[in-house]
Amino acid sequence: MTDRTTPVVRVTNLRKTYHGTTALDGVDLEVAEGEVVVILGPSGSGKSTLVRCIDQLEKIDGGAMYLDGELLGFAQRHGALRPLTDEQVAQQRRRMGMVFQQFNLFPHWTVLRNITEAAVAVHGFSREDARVRAETLLEKVGLPDKAQAHPRQLSGGQQQRVAIARAVATRPRVLLFDEPTSALDPELVDEVLGVIKDLARAGLTMIVVTHEMEFARQVADRCVFMVAGKVVEQNTTEEFFERPQSERLQRFLSRFTQSLTASRERELVKESQ
Amino acid sequence: MNPRLSAPVMSEEQGNSMTAPVSAEPHTRPRPEEFDVARARPRLRPARWIISVILLVLAAQFVNFVVTNERFAWDIVWGYLFYPTVLQGLAMSVFITIVGMTVGSLLGIALAAGHASDFWPVRIVCQAYVGVFRGIPPLVQLIFWFNLAYLLPEISVGIPFGPTFGSWSSTALISPLTAALIGLSLHEAAYMSEIIRSGLGAVDAGQRDAARAMGFTQWRTFSRIILPQAMRVIVPPTGNQFISLLKGTSLVSVIAMTDLLFSVQLIYNRTYQVVPLLLVACIWYLVVVSLLTFVQRRLERRYGKGQRRDEGATTSWRTTFLRGRASR
Numbered sequence: 181m182t183d184r185t186t187p188v189v190r191v192t193n194l195r196k197t198y199h200g201t202t203a204l205d206g207v208d209l210e211v212a213e214g215e216v217v218v219i220l221g222p223s224g225s226g227k228s229t230l231v232r233c234i235d236q237l238e239k240i241d242g243g244a245m246y247l248d249g250e251l252l253g254f255a256q257r258h259g260a261l262r263p264l265t266d267e268q269v270a271q272q273r274r275r276m277g278m279v280f281q282q283f284n285l286f287p288h289w290t291v292l293r294n295i296t297e298a299a300v301a302v303h304g305f306s307r308e309d310a311r312v313r314a315e316t317l318l319e320k321v322g323l324p325d326k327a328q329a330h331p332r333q334l335s336g337g338q339q340q341r342v343a344i345a346r347a348v349a350t351r352p353r354v355l356l357f358d359e360p361t362s363a364l365d366p367e368l369v370d371e372v373l374g375v376i377k378d379l380a381r382a383g384l385t386m387i388v389v390t391h392e393m394e395f396a397r398q399v400a401d402r403c404v405f406m407v408a409g410k411v412v413e414q415n416t417t418e419e420f421f422e423r424p425q426s427e428r429l430q431r432f433l434s435r436f437t438q439s440l441t442a443s444r445e446r447e448l449v450k451e452s453q
Numbered sequence: 454m455n456p457r458l459s460a461p462v463m464s465e466e467q468g469n470s471m472t473a474p475v476s477a478e479p480h481t482r483p484r485p486e487e488f489d490v491a492r493a494r495p496r497l498r499p500a501r502w503i504i505s506v507i508l509l510v511l512a513a514q515f516v517n518f519v520v521t522n523e524r525f526a527w528d529i530v531w532g533y534l535f536y537p538t539v540l541q542g543l544a545m546s547v548f549i550t551i552v553g554m555t556v557g558s559l560l561g562i563a564l565a566a567g568h569a570s571d572f573w574p575v576r577i578v579c580q581a582y583v584g585v586f587r588g589i590p591p592l593v594q595l596i597f598w599f600n601l602a603y604l605l606p607e608i609s610v611g612i613p614f615g616p617t618f619g620s621w622s623s624t625a626l627i628s629p630l631t632a633a634l635i636g637l638s639l640h641e642a643a644y645m646s647e648i649i650r651s652g653l654g655a656v657d658a659g660q661r662d663a664a665r666a667m668g669f670t671q672w673r674t675f676s677r678i679i680l681p682q683a684m685r686v687i688v689p690p691t692g693n694q695f696i697s698l699l700k701g702t703s704l705v706s707v708i709a710m711t712d713l714l715f716s717v718q719l720i721y722n723r724t725y726q727v728v729p730l731l732l733v734a735c736i737w738y739l740v741v742v743s744l745l746t747f748v749q750r751r752l753e754r755r756y757g758k759g760q761r762r763d764e765g766a767t768t769s770w771r772t773t774f775l776r777g778r779a780s781r
Contacts, residue, residue, distance in 0.1 A: 237662050266671050274668030284663035288681050298667040301677075350667075 186249045187212050188354050188385045189234060194243035196229060196409075203229040205409035206243070211354065211387055216380045218396040218417075219389045221406035222432065227389040228281075230406070231356045234387070235278045236269055247275060248353060274302055277347030281359040283339040285331035285346070291318070292327040295346045303350050310349070317345040321375050337368030341375050348379065355379065357388040393436040397421055405429045529729040533720065534736065542716025543737050546702040549633055549712065553698050556638035558691070561645025566675075568650055579646070586643035592704050594640055599632040599708040629710040637705075641698055648690045652683035684756040692749030696742050713737055 189211040196204040203226045211217050219227045232238045234245055236253050245252040252272055254261050264272070285294050295317060296310035305313075318324050321341040323334075331339055340360060347355060360376065361369045373395050380386060380399045390396060396403055396417070403420040405413045405428075413426045421437075424430045519525060533539055567579035586594070602623035611617030627635075656679050664674040706715035717730040724730075 232662075235666050237665060270665070270668050270670045273666060276666070278663075278666035280659060280663060280666075282657075282659050284657075284659040286660065286663070286678055286682075297677075298669070301673070302668045346667075 187246075188215075188248060189387065190246040190249075191230075191234065192244050192246075194230070194233060194245065195241045196226075196233060196238065197241055198229075202409050204233065204240075204243075207406075207409070207411055209404065209411065211385060214383045214385055215401045216384075216386045216388065216399055217402050217404060218400035219387065219404045219406060220391075220393070220396060220432070221412075224408075225406040226409040227406050228358050229409075231278070231358050231387055231389055235276055235356055236273060237278075247272060270302075274298075274350065275353045277350065277352035277355045279340070279343050279347050279355070279357045279360050281362050283331070283336070283343045283363070285339055285343055287331050289330075290327065291323070291329050291331065291334070291342050294331065294342060295349045298346070298350050313349060314345070317349060318342075320378065321345050322371070335368060336364045337371045340364065340372045344372070344375055344379070348384070354385045354387065357386065357390065359389050359391065361390065361392060393433075405432065524728060525732065526726065526729040529726055530732045530736070533717075533730060533733045536720070536733075538716050538720060539713070539733055539737070542711055542713040543741075545711055545716075546699065546713040547741065549637060549702045549705065549710075550695065550699045552634050553637040553641050553702075554695055556634075557641025557645045557694075557698075558649075560638070560642035561649050564642060564646035565649040565653060568646065569653065583643045583646055586639050587647070589640075591637065591640045591701055592707065595632060595636040595704055595708055598636045599627065599629065601627050601632070629705070629708045632708055633702075633705040633710045633712075637698065637701065641694065644694055645691070648687055648694065649683070652685075652687035653679060655686040656682045681756070685753075688749065688752045688756055692745065692752075695745050695749075699741060699745070700738060 187210040189209070191207055191209040194204050194207040194209075196202075205226075207226070207230060209217070209230070219230065221227050229238060233240050234252070240253070244254075250272075253269060254263055255268075256262075285291075286297075289297065292311065292314055295314040296307065299305040299310040299313065300307055315324070315327065318327055321344060323338060323341055323345075326334065326338065326342070331342070334342065344360075357376065361372050364372060369392070373392060376386075376388065376395075377399050388396075388400070400417045402414060403417050404411055405420070405426075407428055413420070413424065413429050415425075420429075421433065424433055564579045564582060567575045568583075570576050570579075589597075605623055607620050608623055608626055609617040609620035611619075660678055660682065661674060664678040665671075669677070702712050703714040705712050706718060709715070711719070713734050717734045721727045721730040
């Protein structure tokens with residue numbers, strides 16, 4: 181049912197209000213197989229709400245979302261569009277992975293169980309298969325010796341790397357990141373971004389909400405700029421950073437490029453010495 | 454004396470000729486730069502010594518009173534402690550407590566879930582239940598259930614406003630035992646619902662998000678993720694409820710239910726040995742409550758797993774009186 185032209189994720193005219201304030205105001209988005217899309221924008225622009233809606237953690241008010249061409253959250257039944265049952269929604273979520281700002285590891289389970297539980301309990305893998313895969317993943321995220329640790333014994337960066345391993349353990353069609361480094365101490369950000377870069381290189385389809393501009397520039401295939409619940413501009417990463425069209429994005433990028441040129445100058449000075 | 458302790462001092466002075474080994478002259482006052490708190494003596498705490506003496510005197514007085522006062526009649530207490538009627542009463546009290554707590558907890562979970570429902574009719578009913586059953590004293594509820602036959606002479610099972618399949622007389626159905634079980638269970642459910650609700654509320658919302666994002670259904674999210682974490686908050690007050698229910702079973706003596714209290718009352722009404730027999734009841738209540746407290750502590754430790762990194766710190770007699778050396 182999916183061919184190369186069907187986007188993995190498609191969002192059309194998505195609308196959502198929170199207690200009367202508009203969070204999403206007609207968002208359109210398409211993410212192709214293997215594509216890494218980074219969503220940027222000032223805080224309160226609806227970036228996080230967008231990925232939370234795609235994972236059906238929030239109810240939407242209008243528009244539609246599709247995963248591999250399949251409508252999310254609703255189905256035609258008895259001549260009308262009706263919400264899916266809890267079980268059906270859970271089925272759809274199983275095909276996606278999500279990484280949260282606050283990691284949200286399960287503190288009452290070991291790292292190993294955090295990673296294997298969904299594979300075993302929901303996807304029907306054997307405990308042994310799940311364990312082997314979890315150990316491979318822990319090695320990939322650089323925590324091979326933490327399988328038996330409890331989440332609270334780990335640093336924030338380590339917890340987030342476990343959370344990423346947990347999200348990819350079930351081989352999702354798309355990986356959603358909701359500000360994965362915003363809750364981390366500055367010196368721990370790079371170890372997490374490094375893991376996400378590795379996944380991007382491995383060809384996973386990803387939607388990443390972040391404030392890390394340099395990361396977006398290095399990893400994204402396409403960048404989306406949101407303001408006040410609307411997509412203001414989207415483009416290939418190079419065009420996005422080099423030739424921003426809207427005045428709003430130019431202003432948003434100016435602060436970042438200033439600090440970037442400053443750091444580049446510093447590097448040049450260092451090289452010349 | 455201790456090379457490990459004097460080592461940092463040595464290294465600081467970097468082989469200066471001033472650093473004679475401290476152990477050589479233990480009684481000379483060390484120079485300020487030679488202080489090392491590792492050698493500090495415990496702090497003196499005279500107030501604690503005085504309080505200890507007062508407490509000791511009071512305790513001795515109390516023991517003296519209990520032992521020398523013949524009205525306690527310890528031989529009679531001992532004689533009745535394992536008396537069959539008393540043990541049967543104890544068993545009945547424990548039985549009512551266990552049933553009341555089990556039914557109360559299950560019903561309490563359902564009520565707490567109903568309270569969180571997004572379907573308002575269910576929510577209203579659950580709130581109303583808690584309001585009514587928590588608001589009426591358990592003693593009143595017990596007497597009420599015992600006299601249900603007055604309000605409802607027959608209890609029938611059938612289709613509402615339709616045919617009935619079976620019908621029983623309330624007086625036959627509502628014995629003191631059923632009245633006690635119903636009354637205490639329903640009362641307990643109202644309290645357990647509130648306890649469970651606060652426990653569920655204490656679990657971070659992100660946990661629910663993460664579980665659902667992994668494709669867990671609502672039930673699996675609740676049973677595997679939310680409830681186990683809520684237990685940490687639920688267990689301590691539930692232990693209290695268990696204990697207060699055990700003591701609450703003494704209320705059923707008013708509807709002639711032969712619990713522990715009623716059993717000893719039956720005996721002392723015959724023998725007039727009121728105080729010794731009340732002591733028998735006191736001893737058994739304390740024994741069971743101590744056991745329950747022990748189990749509660751075990752459960753608390755179990756569900757606290759993954760929540761804290763430190764071991765439970767205990768205060769030794771030494772640190773009580775003398776402030777010990779800085780622990781590492």
